[in-house]
Amino acid sequence: MGLKRYSAFAIAKEAMSYHQNWERAWRSPAPKPKYDVVIVGAGGHGLATAYYLGKNFGITNVAIIEKGWLGGGNTGRNTTIIRSNYLQDPSAAIYEKARSLYETMSQDLNYNVMFSPRGLLMLGQTEHEVRGYKRTVYANNLQGVSTEWISPEKVKELVPIINIDGPRYPVLGALYQARGGTARHDAVAWGYARACSAMGMDVIQQTEVTGVRVEGGKVQGVETSKGFIGCDKLGMVVAGHASVLADLAGFRLPIESLALQALVSEPIKPCMDVVVMANTVHGYMSQSDKGEMVIGGGTDGFNNYTQRGSFHHVEETVRALIETFPMISRLKMLRQWGGIVDMTGDRSPILSKTPVDGIFVNCGWGTGGFKAIPGSGWAMAELMARGQSPLTEEFSMYRFREGKFIDESVAAGVAH
Numbered sequence: 001m002g003l004k005r006y007s008a009f010a011i012a013k014e015a016m017s018y019h020q021n022w023e024r025a026w027r028s029p030a031p032k033p034k035y036d037v038v039i040v041g042a043g044g045h046g047l048a049t050a051y052y053l054g055k056n057f058g059i060t061n062v063a064i065i066e067k068g069w070l071g072g073g074n075t076g077r078n079t080t081i082i083r084s085n086y087l088q089d090p091s092a093a094i095y096e097k098a099r100s101l102y103e104t105m106s107q108d109l110n111y112n113v114m115f116s117p118r119g120l121l122m123l124g125q126t127e128h129e130v131r132g133y134k135r136t137v138y139a140n141n142l143q144g145v146s147t148e149w150i151s152p153e154k155v156k157e158l159v160p161i162i163n164i165d166g167p168r169y170p171v172l173g174a175l176y177q178a179r180g181g182t183a184r185h186d187a188v189a190w191g192y193a194r195a196c197s198a199m200g201m202d203v204i205q206q207t208e209v210t211g212v213r214v215e216g217g218k219v220q221g222v223e224t225s226k227g228f229i230g231c232d233k234l235g236m237v238v239a240g241h242a243s244v245l246a247d248l249a250g251f252r253l254p255i256e257s258l259a260l261q262a263l264v265s266e267p268i269k270p271c272m273d274v275v276v277m278a279n280t281v282h283g284y285m286s287q288s289d290k291g292e293m294v295i296g297g298g299t300d301g302f303n304n305y306t307q308r309g310s311f312h313h314v315e316e317t318v319r320a321l322i323e324t325f326p327m328i329s330r331l332k333m334l335r336q337w338g339g340i341v342d343m344t345g346d347r348s349p350i351l352s353k354t355p356v357d358g359i360f361v362n363c364g365w366g367t368g369g370f371k372a373i374p375g376s377g378w379a380m381a382e383l384m385a386r387g388q389s390p391l392t393e394e395f396s397m398y399r400f401r402e403g404k405f406i407d408e409s410v411a412a413g414v415a416h
């Protein structure tokens with residue numbers, strides 16, 4: 001199998017044959033009758049789980065089954081913000097683990113994921129928000145997460161295009177994480193898929209899981225559009241479809257599925273080299289390497305499975321951002337899309353065993369799970385291999401029954 005390494009030397013060598021002989025980045029095999037582990041969902045979290053099962057635990061008889069295409073769910077639809085400035089200790093631990101893994105991901109996977117720790121600002125625009133963010137800075141300092149509170153003048157210095165004297169909510173300062181930033185979302189999925197394939201795992205696309213076979217309280221395998229595939233352990237990592245999959249296995253999850261949307265402008269010259277989140281007016285923006293302004297909006301106010309989102313959010317988001325960055329009023333918007341996000345009541349994820357022996361679930365990342373992909377995969381792999389992980393202990397699906405919430409909803413206000 002082996003992984004042919006990408007390198008400057010490889011580019012020079014392939015140039016000799018006019019780049020016609022690059023091997024495929026991953027294989028597209030037919031499913032085997034049985035695997036040690038089946039992961040449902042080839043988004044970032046599913047692929048990262050499989051990758052760390054192989055890398056950290058030597059478990060490589062693994063299939064990752066995807067009903068569409070690699071990263072075609074939320075992983076390929078998000079606005080790629082990476083940060084770890086959460087309030088609660090369990091959140092800070094898993095998100096900072098993820099952020100630190102992003103630092104070396106391109107080298108680890110031998111795949112350029114374009115991690116860009118360009119700095120991230122969450123604007124404080126009300127006294128309430130200022131107090132909340134200052135509290136987060138204190139908490140982060142105790143958790144070993146590097147963040148600081150900065151003045152409006154410093155905000156203006158970092159973001160010259162911002163209007164700090166906004167008509168409704170002037171900028172009172174910002175929660176700043178200097179090593180927060182962005183990465184190329186598709187590349188994260190592709191990099192993990194390539195590494196999984198090289199370890200001998202089967203990435204099976206265009207195959208929908210339509211049933212889960214359980215006998216005597218233990219998982220036996222999954223029914224798919226390509227027939228039955230057996231497994232000893234099953235990881236359900238399907239974001240907005242988490243409750244659909246759980247239903248197939250006969251249990252319920254405290255998840256609501258909603259459309260969250262984003263849009264991009266026409267490409268323009270570089271004008272903003274940080275990520276800015278304006279949570280009170282609600283909008284966030286960064287500039288892609290192509291020059292497009294990447295803009296994130298809100299979730300629909302009602303549950304749905306569309307990958308579209310309602311129009312009024314586009315209007316509200318653009319209005320909020322024009323208030324914050326008046327120059328964008330002159331930009332044309334090129335594309336708008338949505339993804340189905342999986343929301344829990346406390347806005348924290350679920351990485352958990354389930355009532356069915358051998359089935360594990362990873363979901364609930366809601367509007368903010370791209371940043372968590374490597375940390376989540378690392379922790380989920382440990383949970384599946386060993387039956388427990390220090391990073392997942394608090395994120396059990398039973399915490400809602402037990403009242404042990406990890407409440408990030410009020411702390412973050414918004415969670416992207």
Ligand SMILES: Cc1cc2nc3c(=O)[nH]c(=O)nc-3n(C[C@H](O)[C@H](O)[C@H](O)COP(=O)(O)OP(=O)(O)OC[C@H]3O[C@@H](n4cnc5c(N)ncnc54)[C@H](O)[C@@H]3O)c2cc1C
Nearest residue numbers: 041043044045067073074075078079081209339369370371
């Ligand atoms: C518009 C938008 C903006 C966002 N912005 C950010 C951001 O800036 N920063 C951030 O950190 N997060 C952000 N997020 C959230 C982030 O995208 C998600 O939390 C993360 O990508 C979830 O990854 P995943 O692997 O769990 O899910 P997905 O990438 O959705 O993967 C799940 C996969 O499961 C597959 N699947 C579902 N059902 C089945 C089935 N029955 N059989 C087989 N396969 C199945 C789906 O096709 C899908 O590919 C945003 C999300 C959206 C929609």
